[in-house]
Amino acid sequence: MPAPRQAQIAEAPERSTLPAGRNLLFLREEELRLAQDLLFFGYRDFTAGADEILAGMSMGRAHHRVLHFVGRRPGITVGDLLGILAITKQSLGRVLQPLMEDGYVVQTPGRADRRQRLLALTDKGAALERRLFERQRETVMQAYREAGPAAVEGFRRVMRGLMGEQARAAFDMLEGPPAP
Amino acid sequence: MPAPRQAQIAEAPERSTLPAGRNLLFLREEELRLAQDLLFFGYRDFTAGADEILAGMSMGRAHHRVLHFVGRRPGITVGDLLGILAITKQSLGRVLQPLMEDGYVVQTPGRADRRQRLLALTDKGAALERRLFERQRETVMQAYREAGPAAVEGFRRVMRGLMGEQARAAFDMLEGPPAP
């Protein structure tokens, strides 16, 4: 008998024939578990296509994120980019440095504040970003088509609701005015 | 003039006053960029709460995923779990091993096939999983409430659409019948 350590095994959650009163709570719990699963599988496959391309260039998701957000906001400062990504300076540096050395991104000193380094994609950087973009476009567009326009609107509302304060502010800044 | 290397700077994408014919294409492009942003920010904050708890226990997201899926399918085999997570045996081992040593997960030999190791949460494991679950529940439930039931349905449809073949099969198995 292989049991020198008799651990308590948790009971499996019930899946049917519930006491009437708990029904609503149970549904909410299942709803949540469903959401966890959806987000795990969905996000993974959303990024999978771009990850594949990146792997072949000894880059990773972090590089893609920089390309994406710099492309979205040309002239963004390093500080603002850090705020969007919510990573440390060092983590960004390790990704941004090679991107600049390899000619995907350039920085130019700010005119108003010369301490700032304004980031922008080169043509080469924009081309790579576009390649990654097109790959994800296929995935997302198919999901949008299958789901329909109303579903897309719902998807947006829920995803936005998942964000915290800080992310929502960054998000609104990105989607909002071209530049302050 | 600090320009020994004159890189081409890509033009910023236009944001208004488009040639009429390209309008639709432009909207689709913006739609996609919006989706990318939503998924990045949304997923990050969805996992942030649980990540915080895990960090305090020298665990990471990978541990959470194991607890989640084992909790969802008690008695799951190692092979099936590998299929769901889509990682290598070695990667799973490095996470599963400590979880078993620390008494969060137990394995029992399969009755039909004694090569199999059937995984289950201990009470301790179920308690931790619940703690993580409750944390994410707050985030998701608030997003659901804000967005409304119709939006939730749309969210589900789109997330499911993002999945590839393999993920969709795993997903359907999870949400489907209690056990084969």
Added chain:
DNA sequence: CCGTTTGGGTCAGTATCATTGACCGATCCG
């Protein structure tokens, strides 16, 4: 019954993404 396949575990080495804490130079601003 014996050989092959399958389920699971393990070793060694490598890569990416992230962290902390400290420190520096250049620039801005009161």
Added chain:
DNA sequence: CGGATCGGTCAATGATACTGACCCAAACGG
């Protein structure tokens, strides 16, 4: 001028993942 800010950099660490090779034990099939 002096402090605050923007950006870069050092060193060390940890989590997650990968490949390829190899092993044991149990199941399966001719």
